Amino acid sequence: MISAERLTKRFRSTRAVDQLSFEVRPGRVTGFLGPNGAGKTTTMRMILGLDTPDGGRALVGGRPYRSLERPLRTVGALLDAAAVHGGRTARAHLTGVALAGGVPVTRVPEVLGQVGLEGVAGKRVHGFSLGMRQRLGVAAALLGDPPILMFDEPVNGLDPEGIIWIRTLMRSLAAEGRTVFVSSHLMSEMALTAEHLVVIGQGRLIADTGLAELTGDGSSLEEAYLRLTAQAVEYRAGS
Amino acid sequence: MSGGLLKAEWVKLWSVRSTYLALGLAALMAIGLGALDTSSVADHWATMSSADKAGFDAVAEAFNGGQLGQLAFGVLGVLVISSEYGTGLIRTTLTAAPNRAGVFAAKAVVVGAVILVLGELLSFATFFLGQAFLARARLDVGLTDAGVLRAVLSTGLFLCVLALVSLGLGGLLRHTAGGIAAMFAVTFLAWPIARAMETWSYVPDHLLLANAVDVLTRATPPTGPHAARLPSMGMAWFDLVLYPVVFLALGAWRTTRDP
Numbered sequence A: 001m002i003s004a005e006r007l008t009k010r011f012r013s014t015r016a017v018d019q020l021s022f023e024v025r026p027g028r029v030t031g032f033l034g035p036n037g038a039g040k041t042t043t044m045r046m047i048l049g050l051d052t053p054d055g056g057r058a059l060v061g062g063r064p065y066r067s068l069e070r071p072l073r074t075v076g077a078l079l080d081a082a083a084v085h086g087g088r089t090a091r092a093h094l095t096g097v098a099l100a101g102g103v104p105v106t107r108v109p110e111v112l113g114q115v116g117l118e119g120v121a122g123k124r125v126h127g128f129s130l131g132m133r134q135r136l137g138v139a140a141a142l143l144g145d146p147p148i149l150m151f152d153e154p155v156n157g158l159d160p161e162g163i164i165w166i167r168t169l170m171r172s173l174a175a176e177g178r179t180v181f182v183s184s185h186l187m188s189e190m191a192l193t194a195e196h197l198v199v200i201g202q203g204r205l206i207a208d209t210g211l212a213e214l215t216g217d218g219s220s221l222e223e224a225y226l227r228l229t230a231q232a233v234e235y236r237a238g239s
Numbered sequence B: 001m002s003g004g005l006l007k008a009e010w011v012k013l014w015s016v017r018s019t020y021l022a023l024g025l026a027a028l029m030a031i032g033l034g035a036l037d038t039s040s041v042a043d044h045w046a047t048m049s050s051a052d053k054a055g056f057d058a059v060a061e062a063f064n065g066g067q068l069g070q071l072a073f074g075v076l077g078v079l080v081i082s083s084e085y086g087t088g089l090i091r092t093t094l095t096a097a098p099n100r101a102g103v104f105a106a107k108a109v110v111v112g113a114v115i116l117v118l119g120e121l122l123s124f125a126t127f128f129l130g131q132a133f134l135a136r137a138r139l140d141v142g143l144t145d146a147g148v149l150r151a152v153l154s155t156g157l158f159l160c161v162l163a164l165v166s167l168g169l170g171g172l173l174r175h176t177a178g179g180i181a182a183m184f185a186v187t188f189l190a191w192p193i194a195r196a197m198e199t200w201s202y203v204p205d206h207l208l209l210a211n212a213v214d215v216l217t218r219a220t221p222p223t224g225p226h227a228a229r230l231p232s233m234g235m236a237w238f239d240l241v242l243y244p245v246v247f248l249a250l251g252a253w254r255t256t257r258d259p
Helices: A040-047 A090-101 A107-114 A130-142 A160-175 A187-193 A221-238 B003-014 B017-047 B050-055 B058-062 B066-087 B089-096 B100-137 B148-173 B176-187 B191-196 B209-216 B225-229 B233-255
Strands: A002-011 A014-024 A029-033 A055-060 A075-078 A148-152 A179-184 A196-201 A204-210
Touching (some): A002 A040, A014 A040, A014 A055, A029 A160, A040 A148, A040 A179, A075 A130, A090 B003, A090 B089, A130 A148, A148 A160, A160 A179, A160 A187, A179 A187, B003 B066, B003 B100, B017 B100, B058 B100, B058 B148, B066 B100, B066 B176, B089 B100, B100 B233, B148 B176, B148 B209, B148 B233, B176 B233, B191 B209
Parallel strands (some): A029 A196, A148 A179
Antiparallel strands (some): A002 A014
């Protein structure tokens, strides 16, 4: 379970996230939607304790992230697959993360196997394709076998095989009873993956609803999304 | 700071090639240039000017090649933290270990300990090799001679101080090129500022890390017109402690800010 309570973040004069409240429940994939610059990444960074909110708070499993003793065992996150030192091997990268997070290093070969990278464990990451880096990022997120998982734009730039892999993985993680929170701006992808949606624009909540409710009138998710965020985007373009 | 964080920093340090490259270059420069320098002095001592002879110090001469090596240690200190910001890895590190001060402290302990051990090894190796060459002209000194052990030990200690100052600057600036430039300025190129102040005071000269190292790493007291710029032995030790304390504090402070 993830909860945001009147979460607020200002960058100079702009409110990147403004009084944002929502809950992400376990057992289903929750999509996090919004136009570029809507505040999705900032919200995720606040949930992970990377950005300090100017107001409100974010809780994971009922506690602020930075108060968690071994956070990798509570939350696994993939923010940016490129955020790896290219000179390290996949194994060394994961070993460093596991040690820092207090997770047994015996988990490293396990997660490498889980994402299908065991064959390149000893290879330097700078030779990896984007899809392989994405798998490495997912492996890091799975290290602590956490009940909560967060992915920021996980399918960006992936080939169809990679997209299907991520989609299947997220659905199976949710089916195991985990909380899965995934941001995206690809509507067709979200329509296939998410059961529940949190939609924001200009840092504010626009909708917190089931996929079925949003597309119930026969419109596609894309149409429903554009209708919802029309004002948010218009305002931004005019400001 | 937990044992896990220390182990993580240890693994991170030894799993990138830049570490081996920096340490290898430092050793090559210090030992190689030190050997060439001392053998040249030993061969040409008879024809050297009296001013050069007066300024000669058997320990400092042996580590003359060390300055290029020092640069490599500094670069390593910056990279240990700036590469995490450059690649974005810092976000993964801080989600795994949200105790930001602990992450920075673990880096300081691991880098400090590794460079202290390797720095002393390099210092002693260079010293003994240099003395072997200087012995050809009977210019060599032994560890038990006055000031020699202090000079050799502080040569290694300075390498550790340099790496820690660099780590602080890397953490403060979060940028590799900026951190290396700042390290260069702070440790090697700050002297024109002190020179400009000489009308009023020699204190800025005495606060220069390079001047403090000049005093500490020679066995014999410095002589000549430059001597007034150099701090006393006590002041030099103070400088050697002051620099890492100040820059590590700055780096730790910035690391506790949002990445």
